Amino acid sequence: MGSLSAANAKFCLDFFKELSKAKVNENIFFSPLSISAALSMVQLGAGGNTAEEMEKVLHIHEVLSMRSLGTKGTPEKYGEAGGAHSQFQELLSALGKAGATCSLSIANRLFGEATFQFLQQYLDSARHLYHAELEAVDFINAAEESRGKMNSWVEKQTGGKIKDLFPPGSIDSTTVLALVNAIYFKGQWAIKFEDKNTREMPFRLNKREHRNVPMMCGKGKYKLVRRQEEQVTVLELPYTGGELSMFILLPETICDESTGLEQLESAVTYEKLAEWTNMENVYLQRITVYLPRFRMEESCELIPVLQPLGMRDAFILEQADFSGLSTKPGLFLSKVIHKSFVEVNEEGTEAAAATGMIIRISSCSCIPYEFRIDHPFLFLIKHNTSKNILFFGRCCSP
Template structure:
């Protein structure tokens, strides 16, 4: 069975590879879950080839119905199209549930031109399954007011962390439908990094270039795995309550390619990622952890990237079929934009009991080193559902 979490992981890596073509040596940070959920709302109103393209690229067509999974072969497609939306309803509720020590906001909304008559059934479905509504605005005559309204909504939904999602001129009178994703995350570590242990040191970008960073340090027991092919170390840093964790994939430094990052990115698949970070592969070890402080705020206009991946018709005035949203012709997704924010620092809560179940060997344990002083991949996972919420590459301070 291909669950929604698996489909999300597949799309995540597909999207990362496509984005990497344009941002070869740059930082990358995005939320595959938020993107999938937003296009799930589009799927509710998409028909024909427009629907098929989105389902294929986001791997929605591979998600099997829970009610039929015992009798279906894994290669069969889900006959119940509503199953994807029902799974989203449960998944988004679980991921966004308030929890102490972590602030996680995933805000999705569609803003549509006020002159278009939207079907009530569609509005009811977006609210039911995605806790979001399609809001009508006047793009045709008051585009600047509409832009400010959208920006204010995003800022409010992200506790003021994401401002000015749309810059002046991005929205014009020809805009019909705007797809908005706004993501904010800040979490407290289960075990904090002490500020007095943070030191300035070098982060090696490549063979010939390096920059200074504030490198955090702590030593303790963490889940860790050693992968032989490609040669990488995988470390899990849990957040408060252990519901969310950051996983860091750190390539070994090799001569021909300083970071080894390219080999890792080429080898990465959703099956390997799941295997490398599984409870059977990772084991609690005493580790000296060195991790740079960093803050990333990324903004992407996604039209071209998604078109390269195969989502074509929904952006095309002549081919888009969103007849499940409105009876009026000419409705398309004119802009798809995502802005993401993440901050990593020493902050955390003293939760020694989180590591208290690890049995201490009688002999002096070997202490391993995990030093993230060169480019690495990372992702934040919601552990109860095994869902990748955020994915990124840190390659430049």
């Protein structure tokens, strides 16, 4: 294993399981790619134990080095993480070309205090590897105006779906750098669900409770596989063009007082997820699919999730090492914000997410003919070509 997609998938599952501890039986939706891209841009400027902790949390220390570029700002300068940084460069280029049949875009931006001295090597590398340009702003004298400018950029990059990523009070005169990632996706189903077939149907929250939801219904040829050992059925719902798909992971059993997802979530690993969503040798079957129409909007402060995963020094003034960013001491990561949006309907899926990071300086096998998704499930949107998970979620109550 040495690919960025594997590292991102491992981080995705680690993050999901940690977030689930605080959100028991609740809907969850986030973009692991957005979070890992933003964190990797921060890691690019980190040093010492701060960099090592971030590498381990993101699993980028496991990515094989790719040292063939040999040009200014290349990964040779970034040790074991170099392979991941160069693969991010390739991934961003690949995703930028994936808009022929679906709208898919990912963008990075650095908003830096105009009077602060950043290392030119860092700025060159961020531009070269992450396509992240530096935009000078006035955090010292016009913090609110700068916050508005950053929020406007995010809103534009996400088709208007992510508003006010940086809340009031999140930016002040001690802010020196904000690193932002924004991702947007809109795709139509390869086989659309017809509006006339959507009707209210029960969705089982557990064995004792249910609620009526708008349930879409469609018939067509899909790839579906049942994993006997884990008792999970996996359905692939491709978008037009076939380059991206949604995968539904539906547990077969549902418990009395729970969602039925506990066994699946404890069993899922990177290796199993890669196996389950590999449909290369699965034949198309004619299936009637019932899928709830749903919409989610999530907002999350990420520091309480990242710290238990092992990323600690970056948030502590006395221990943070951002010597690769600037020669000035006293820099630390003060805030990490993630907002996400998804809407699934008869036409297809629209999803967006943005991640903002603020660096401050101290002022001091059995195929059924019918597949009814009528109880809690996990889902993800995957870029099939690069095998990267763009979005991941849990639907407990549509």
